[in-house]
Amino acid sequence: MLRILFFVLLILVLGGGFAWLADRPGDLTVTFAGMRYEVTLMVAATAIVAVIAAVMLVWWLLKSIISSPYALRRHFRARKRDRGYQSLSTGLIAAGAGDAEAAHRMTKQAGKLLNVDQEPLIKLLEAQTAMLEGRTGDARTMFEAMLDDPETRLLGLRGLYLEAQHAGARDAAQHYADEASKLAPHVEWASSAVLGRLSAEGDWDEALKLLDARKAGQQVDKNAAKKERAALLTAKAIATFDSDPAAAKTAALEANKLAPDLVPAAVIAARALFRQDDLRKGSKILETAWKNSPHPDIAEAYIHARPGDSAFDRLKRARHLFALRSNNPEASLALAHAALDAGEYAQARENAEAVLRMAPRESAYLLLADIEEAQTGDQGRVRQWLSRAVKAPRDPAWTADGFVSEKWAPVSPVTGRLNAFEWKVPVEQLAPVIDVEDEVRGPEPEAPKLPAVIEQEPEKRAEPQPAKDAKDNVIVTPVSQGEPKPDRSTAKPAGDKADGDKADGEEANMLVVDDPGVAPEEKTESKQARFRLF
Structure with a gap:
């Protein structure tokens, strides 16, 4: 663009100059070698411009002739490079698609057209081709060769890490992840693997340092960064709760401040405060967390805040939680458990049945079996509640990447992803919702089993x-x-529709x-047992 503007400007200047000379006629006289030459000023200017243009043209021709070999070599070299990069691109696409034959062919072609020492991608293509062809030893050798080049060192560590994982060599994979984490802390796969190892070892201080280093090396979401740090601080507080209560309290309060919606952080912070007899502040933390997301761990910590409380005192605290979130299955379930412990069977049954109406689940049926055992001791009704619990939808649990755990953990044991556990119903345990119509009245006692009757022909x-x-x-x-x-x-007991329909045969x-052999006095003594299926 600048050249075009310069050319237009030069034409304008020349045109203006010739117009100016045309308006002012004159003669130019030159004496050379005894000869006198006289021309007009316009002809002299035109001759000068023509001579300059001729010199420039001759110079361009001479320069082109002299530099033509180099230009030709550069042209062919660029063409060869373009063909090499085209082969390299095709080979990488073939390797990604799993076409080992095409990848092998393109690897050879790219190696001939490009300089292997100057193009690291050729090494990657060779390693990928070796992996597709099953030559794991060659692939490992190529990845190890990448460690000598600063540009490909991280790539070589990644390849060796994947190969070690594929071979089941966990120690070797962890070693490569550690090296990669030191080289580039912001790399997700390396830092996640190291965080998983540090979490398994309980080295929370080093895990927090690694997390800070990873945040410094990349642009991350502030909210996500706060939640990740809160998860590690919560794990540290849980681990040091018995050995160092003061440090556990500091870490738990910081975690609860960073992530108020993290249930384990609120629970451990409240427990740390309860240990120091700060019942008011600990209860306030649990109440705030309960309003945001009701959870059975929050209810357990809140109801048993004071170890010396009686069952009626715990029932009172459970009623307070229920008042905060009255239309919630977790609130009704917590109140039902507290009422059962206090001997308030009617209230316990009412709230357990309310859970069945809102969200039928296994724990509600098991709780009704406990209530039946404690209140009536009717083993038939207890067995019916237990049989319904087997078919009921499962309760929510801590789940991360398909792994189900009874306790919360800061990282996923499957992928090493930080703050991966969620409180939800496990996918593999989803069950169809049971029709709870007429079930709130309670199951009817089982009828005695009749002996088998072999039907014969009428005659x-x-x-x-x-x-x-x-x-x-x-x-x-x-x-x-x-x-x-x-x-x-x-x-048959009244209300049993399934058995009442059998009126034929x-x-x-x-x-x-x-049975006359069983006396009413021999009824089994009722006990407040707790039923669990799993």
Whole structure:
């Protein structure tokens, strides 16, 4: 663009100069070698401009002729380089697509057209091709050769790390991750692997240093950075809670300040305050966290804030939590547990049934089994609640990358990702929601099992005879056709729809008599047991 402007400006200057000379006629006289030459001023100016243009043209021709060999060499070299980069690009695409044959062919072609020492991508293509062809030893050798070049050192460490992981050499993989983390702390794969190892070893101070170094080397989201630091501080507080309560309190309070919505941070901060008899501040932290996200760990820490409290005092605190989030399954479940411990069975049953209406889950059915065991001791009803718990949707749990844990952890044990655990229902344990209609009235007691009856042809069926099952102690008395059918409520509890519909066949003509061998006084003593399926 500048050249064009300069050319236009030169034309304008020349045009203006010739116009100025045309308006002012004159003669130019030159005496040379005894000869006198006289021309007009316009002709002299034109001759001068023509001579200058001719000199410039001759100079350009001479320069082009002299530099033509170099230009040709440069042209062919650029063409060769372009072909080499085209082969390299095609080879990398083939390696990414898993085409080992095309990748191998393009590797050879790129090696001929490009300088291997000056183009690191050729080394990468060779290593990728070796991995596709199953030559792991050659690939490892190529990655090790990359360690000598500062430009490819990180790439070589990455390749060796993946190869070690593929071979199951965890120590070697961790070594390469450590080296890469020292070289580039901001690299995600290296820092995540090192954080996972430090977390497994419980070296939280080094993990915090690595986290700070990773943040300094890259632009990160401030909110995400706060949550990651809060997760490590929470883990440190949990680990040092028994050995160093003061340090645990400092770390937990900082974690709770950085991430108020992190449930483990709020719980450990409150526990640290409770240990120092600061019940008011600890309860306030738990109440704030409970309002944001109700969680059973928060309820457990809040209700058992004072170890010396009676069951009624704990029930009072549970009622306060319920008042903060009344329409929530976790609130109803916590209140039901506290009411059961205090012997308030009606309130416990009411809240457990409320959980079934809001969000049916396994723990609610198990809790109803506990209530039934403690209140009535009816083993039939207890077994029915337990059977429904088996089919019920599972409770939420701490889940990270498909791994389910009973306790929260700062990093994922699968990928090493920081702050990966979430409180949710595990995907592999999702179950269809059970229809809870009519279940809030409670299950009906099981009827005694009848002995198997083999049906025969109507004309060959023998006369029914009284029979007694020795195992179940049940007497079955046949009813004659002329007698009216007995009321089915004597054989089955009222409200059992599944069994009440069986009015046809042999079972409709039988009367179940209570076992005379079991006395009412021998009922099993009720105990407040806790049922768990897993």
